[in-house]
Amino acid sequence: MIVIETKRLTKVYTHDFIDVEHGRLRFNFMRKTVALDSLDLEVREGEIFGLLGPNGAGKSTTIKILMGILFPSSGSASIMGKPLGDKSVKASIGFLPENANFYDYLKGEEFLDYYGTLYGLGKAARRKRIDELFELVSLPPHAPNLPLKGYSKGMLQRIGVAQALLNDPQVVVLDEPQSGLDPLGRKEIRDIILKLKENGKTVFFSSHILSDAELICDRVAILNRGKLSTMGDLDTLLSSTIKDWEVIVSGMSAESVAELRPHAIKFLERERDVLFVFDKEEPVRDTLRRVVEQNATLVSLSPRRETLEEYFIREVSKKPAQEAKTDSKSRSAANV
Amino acid sequence: MFKVLAISLNTFKEAVRNKVLYFLLIFAILIIVFSSFISDLSIAAPDRLIKDLGLASIDFFGFLIAVFVGVYLVYNELDKKTIYTIVSKPIDRYQFILGKYFGLLITILVNMVIMSIFLFAVLYWRETFASDKLSNLLYPEVSSGKREAIANLQLHYYWFHVQTFFIAIGKAVATLFGYSEAVTAGLLRVIAFSALGLSIITAFAIFYSTFSTPTLSAVFTSLTFVIGSLSEDIVRYAEKLAEKAGGLAALAGADVLKYNFATWAVQIVPNLAYFDKRAEAIHGPAAMEVPAILGPTLSDPWAVAYGLLYTAGILCLASLIFNRRNFK
Amino acid sequence: MKRGLITNIILFLLFAAFFTPAVLIQRRGLENVLKNPPFQETWLLSSRSGPMLRLMSLRYDMVAADFLWLRAIQSFGGRGMTNRDWKPVYNMFDTITELDPYFEQAYTFGNLVIGDEGGQQTEGLKLLRKGMFNLIRQYRIPFEGMYVAQWSLRNLDMARWFGRMTVKRPDMPDWVPRVVAYLEVQAGEFFIGYRQFLSNLLQAIDAEDVALQGIALNKVRETIDKLNMFHLMQAYDEYTTATGAPPGRIEDLAGMPALQNVEMPRMSQVMALIQKYARAQGKQGVYEGWKDGIAMPTPDQIAAVELVTTATEGQTRMLPLEGVIFQQSLDKRTGIPEEPHGTRYVLNLSKIGYPWVQKDELILSAAKLQEDLAGLLKGVRDAIAERKKELGRNPRDLHEVFYTDFNTTEPFGGKFNYDPTTGNFTSSTFPKL
Numbered sequence A: 001m002i003v004i005e006t007k008r009l010t011k012v013y014t015h016d017f018i019d020v021e022h023g024r025l026r027f028n029f030m031r032k033t034v035a036l037d038s039l040d041l042e043v044r045e046g047e048i049f050g051l052l053g054p055n056g057a058g059k060s061t062t063i064k065i066l067m068g069i070l071f072p073s074s075g076s077a078s079i080m081g082k083p084l085g086d087k088s089v090k091a092s093i094g095f096l097p098e099n100a101n102f103y104d105y106l107k108g109e110e111f112l113d114y115y116g117t118l119y120g121l122g123k124a125a126r127r128k129r130i131d132e133l134f135e136l137v138s139l140p141p142h143a144p145n146l147p148l149k150g151y152s153k154g155m156l157q158r159i160g161v162a163q164a165l166l167n168d169p170q171v172v173v174l175d176e177p178q179s180g181l182d183p184l185g186r187k188e189i190r191d192i193i194l195k196l197k198e199n200g201k202t203v204f205f206s207s208h209i210l211s212d213a214e215l216i217c218d219r220v221a222i223l224n225r226g227k228l229s230t231m232g233d234l235d236t237l238l239s240s241t242i243k244d245w246e247v248i249v250s251g252m253s254a255e256s257v258a259e260l261r262p263h264a265i266k267f268l269e270r271e272r273d274v275l276f277v278f279d280k281e282e283p284v285r286d287t288l289r290r291v292v293e294q295n296a297t298l299v300s301l302s303p304r305r306e307t308l309e310e311y312f313i314r315e316v317s318k319k320p321a322q323e324a325k326t327d328s329k330s331r332s333a334a335n336v
Numbered sequence B: 001m002f003k004v005l006a007i008s009l010n011t012f013k014e015a016v017r018n019k020v021l022y023f024l025l026i027f028a029i030l031i032i033v034f035s036s037f038i039s040d041l042s043i044a045a046p047d048r049l050i051k052d053l054g055l056a057s058i059d060f061f062g063f064l065i066a067v068f069v070g071v072y073l074v075y076n077e078l079d080k081k082t083i084y085t086i087v088s089k090p091i092d093r094y095q096f097i098l099g100k101y102f103g104l105l106i107t108i109l110v111n112m113v114i115m116s117i118f119l120f121a122v123l124y125w126r127e128t129f130a131s132d133k134l135s136n137l138l139y140p141e142v143s144s145g146k147r148e149a150i151a152n153l154q155l156h157y158y159w160f161h162v163q164t165f166f167i168a169i170g171k172a173v174a175t176l177f178g179y180s181e182a183v184t185a186g187l188l189r190v191i192a193f194s195a196l197g198l199s200i201i202t203a204f205a206i207f208y209s210t211f212s213t214p215t216l217s218a219v220f221t222s223l224t225f226v227i228g229s230l231s232e233d234i235v236r237y238a239e240k241l242a243e244k245a246g247g248l249a250a251l252a253g254a255d256v257l258k259y260n261f262a263t264w265a266v267q268i269v270p271n272l273a274y275f276d277k278r279a280e281a282i283h284g285p286a287a288m289e290v291p292a293i294l295g296p297t298l299s300d301p302w303a304v305a306y307g308l309l310y311t312a313g314i315l316c317l318a319s320l321i322f323n324r325r326n327f328k
Numbered sequence C: 001m002k003r004g005l006i007t008n009i010i011l012f013l014l015f016a017a018f019f020t021p022a023v024l025i026q027r028r029g030l031e032n033v034l035k036n037p038p039f040q041e042t043w044l045l046s047s048r049s050g051p052m053l054r055l056m057s058l059r060y061d062m063v064a065a066d067f068l069w070l071r072a073i074q075s076f077g078g079r080g081m082t083n084r085d086w087k088p089v090y091n092m093f094d095t096i097t098e099l100d101p102y103f104e105q106a107y108t109f110g111n112l113v114i115g116d117e118g119g120q121q122t123e124g125l126k127l128l129r130k131g132m133f134n135l136i137r138q139y140r141i142p143f144e145g146m147y148v149a150q151w152s153l154r155n156l157d158m159a160r161w162f163g164r165m166t167v168k169r170p171d172m173p174d175w176v177p178r179v180v181a182y183l184e185v186q187a188g189e190f191f192i193g194y195r196q197f198l199s200n201l202l203q204a205i206d207a208e209d210v211a212l213q214g215i216a217l218n219k220v221r222e223t224i225d226k227l228n229m230f231h232l233m234q235a236y237d238e239y240t241t242a243t244g245a246p247p248g249r250i251e252d253l254a255g256m257p258a259l260q261n262v263e264m265p266r267m268s269q270v271m272a273l274i275q276k277y278a279r280a281q282g283k284q285g286v287y288e289g290w291k292d293g294i295a296m297p298t299p300d301q302i303a304a305v306e307l308v309t310t311a312t313e314g315q316t317r318m319l320p321l322e323g324v325i326f327q328q329s330l331d332k333r334t335g336i337p338e339e340p341h342g343t344r345y346v347l348n349l350s351k352i353g354y355p356w357v358q359k360d361e362l363i364l365s366a367a368k369l370q371e372d373l374a375g376l377l378k379g380v381r382d383a384i385a386e387r388k389k390e391l392g393r394n395p396r397d398l399h400e401v402f403y404t405d406f407n408t409t410e411p412f413g414g415k416f417n418y419d420p421t422t423g424n425f426t427s428s429t430f431p432k433l
Helices: A059-066 A110-117 A124-135 A152-165 A183-200 A210-216 A255-262 A281-294 A308-316 A320-331 B002-016 B020-039 B047-069 B070-079 B082-087 B093-130 B136-137 B146-151 B153-176 B188-208 B213-246 B255-267 B278-283 B300-325 C002-035 C050-056 C061-079 C086-099 C106-119 C120-135 C140-152 C156-167 C176-186 C188-207 C210-243 C250-253 C269-278 C299-304 C320-328 C368-389 C400-404
Strands: A002-014 A018-021 A024-027 A034-045 A050-054 A074-079 A093-096 A172-174 A202-207 A219-224 A225-233 A244-250 A264-269 A271-276 A297-304 C345-347 C363-365 C418-419 C424-427
Touching: A002 A059, A002 A202, A002 C210, A034 A050, A034 A059, A034 A202, A034 A225, A034 B020, A050 A059, A050 A183, A050 A210, A050 B002, A059 A074, A059 A172, A059 A202, A059 B255, A093 A152, A093 B082, A110 A124, A110 A152, A110 A264, A110 B002, A152 A183, A172 A183, A172 A271, A183 A202, A183 A210, A202 A210, A202 C368, A210 A308, A219 A308, A225 A308, A244 A281, A255 A264, A255 A271, A255 A281, A264 C050, A271 A281, A281 A297, B002 B070, B002 B093, B020 B047, B020 B093, B020 C061, B047 B070, B047 B093, B047 B188, B047 B213, B047 B278, B047 C061, B070 B082, B070 B093, B070 B188, B070 C002, B082 B093, B082 C424, B093 B188, B093 B300, B188 B213, B188 B278, B188 B300, B213 B255, B278 C061, C050 C061, C061 C086, C061 C106, C086 C106, C086 C120, C106 C120, C106 C140, C120 C140, C140 C156, C156 C176, C176 C188, C176 C210, C188 C210, C188 C269, C188 C320, C210 C250, C210 C363, C250 C345, C269 C299, C345 C368, C363 C368, C368 C400, C368 C424
Parallel strands: A050 A202, A050 A219, A093 A172, A172 A202
Antiparallel strands: A002 A034, A002 A074, A018 A024, A219 A225, A244 A271, A244 A297, A264 A271, C345 C363, C418 C424
């Protein structure tokens, strides 16, 4: 079942007539920027969907349109089969915006209570849910009575996630949930997302931290300059074959090393060991055989697949011509 | 409904943390308290001065709060992007606007109540000392000639002041619930109407801030207040223009524009004169019974209906604009 | 650390260097304040700035009025109207009352300052007139106008106009109509006065206020007296025009047209009416002690009074009967009117024929004339006694006392008798006086 679907979703920003840009007053006449260009997305139930792309690719715009913060210029989108802005749908969605700011004068508990009321939860339900959530996002025990002003960045992000889960949503939308967090914080967010998936929720999130996305996503879409570049299963996208092998050995004879060296695409001789990178299986077998024969030590052997990052960079830098076109469009797009 | 209430309360919490609010409140209270001393300079009608200054302060500082606190309320949500999470919740945008509006209104009302308590307390306090029976009140034992009472005169004097102070405060609080003496008769009505007028100004503050920056909103709100205060004068001005030219038909050139602008502007801008009952309360209804030169011309129920309808209208407009708004 | 200290010291020295001269300059300015006159009232008092100020003060015009009011008081208290042009002060009060048209005290105090202190009564009245039409329910302002017109300007007609404005005001105290009625009587509107005092009398009877009864009774009597005198004077003029000579007796005037069939309330009739109606309500009526010096009705006269039954029915107060009593007391009469003190009108013969004598001194009540006669007798007797001391004996005749002929006519038309042997000086009309 498709939970989130967008059809030819387009957003064109019209600049204010008088604008301050880079500290300078600027007059714009019909100046428009295409932030999102005919986006078609599908997010299926129960999956973790990553919306990826470089800065300014239109990730946030997409999410804002889905959340009713922005209105699309053209195209349409639906969540759980209903058009945008439907209150019953909103009631079963959780949302964490990018770099979320909250009311810093409220205490953690008051804050969640306030948002719980906005979800229309009863007093007892709120009480129960808030306790659960503090535990789920593993905030320290003094957090409920601490004003948000006193929260660290990580705590804020966690309470942000908590507010998105207040209504026990079917779909959780997270905009850059890991930005600005330390590795430990990022891991915690990852764990929460996985836990949500375990509970059968659909998670839709945007990120530019690709290694994290790679770890948890079922499917991804890559946006670039407002256009959908790729969408599909992570496994399908990243070729399943092994790209190369990295072999580290020590105690191998100099002769063997010299023999193997021409086969390696990368070679590094270090004080104690030697590193080969082979792109074929043949020399790897050869190396292993020589290790056994010479009684040398195999320090490590790792077959390497293509990372999302590499794929991403390949994708993004693939179409320079098209990019140039998009760029000129964004400069003066009165005809869009 | 609970959602609107929750937003209102949160707005109130936010507004209460605004330092400007406290400066305004303290300043207003200082004016009210010091008007008591100033009024001693007057040879006649000292109460008039306190009431007048006090009621005007309550009204004007209510307006200042609406402007200086109100125009930031919506802006802050947009600026800090808290609006993102609010909009994604299952609420309508008009509920947000209503919540913001009522939050601001609650803030203003609470401040008005505090100022009123001070005004009433000052009046009651003075009333005690203005009374003819003061010497009896102050020195009952002294006038009866008890020796130990005379010895404790100083103490007795201070004790009397303390007593009077607390009685005045108590009466002032009771006045909010309908208690009244000659000195405070009718004042509650004035303040209630002031609040009604301010509810319109508050709606305007919220309305303007749905589509412009705080500074511009403050300017717009102030202008609305000024024009609204002068509505009746503007009407007279238009009339004078026509009179000068010798009839409507004889108006020519720029005067036609001026006339049309003046007559049409006052149709749209609220007429705050309807909510100004200060003169009535201070001069007494008897003085104002005749068609007044300055006074309001709308009966109470009509004025209330007018205020509520106007407020509702402006809030609808604000919601309409907010509904169509993109938040960048 | 050391560097910071040096910076601080330098900053402190700089502070001292800047601040000290500033304070010194300020001090000099403060010293100069005392040399200047206390108030410089040039701001916004040059013309009528009220309407403009009212616009500028938005709907807080009353506050603006209050502050101007305080300023006016301080300014006036500072040095009164001495050495000051009244115009700016007038403008100030005009502005205050423009800002707050219902500020009663501003009108009255402004009038006091400009009219009484500044001597510009007409300007003060202008202020009062403005207030009178703004505050149409308060008696205070027209009353002050009446006061100024009558006692400062001596303009009876203007005072009466203000008076009529005053009595229309609902909050007027009950003594105001008496003052106004007094002015009306002064101006010859006797019936307005008469009716007002009559109603006061009835009110006093209702309230059982003896003192007020006395005052009202006196006023009624006085008014009737004045009305009678008015007719008598007219008759006197008619007589002298017709005959070319002054009348010899008061009865000579009875046939004059001015005394034919005119409405002249009689004191005795008024008393009869009051007594009869009061008795009908089971009341005492007029207080016994006040009945001296009043023309009292005969029992027949009381009996002759017809009670207007519809007016008396169910009444327990006299005041509602005011109109009835007033109407019933207005009987048309011919001849010499009844003297309300209970005596009669006479001619003062000792004054008739002297051109310098005021006309209204010629006719008066017998009682009053008797007092005059007594005074005259006493004067002559004192003179005789003085002369007797000098001579050591009774003067032979009055010529020896006055060094001239004593040819004063006896006021009642009788004769003065001097007896040189006893030294007695008497009048033939009242030998025992």
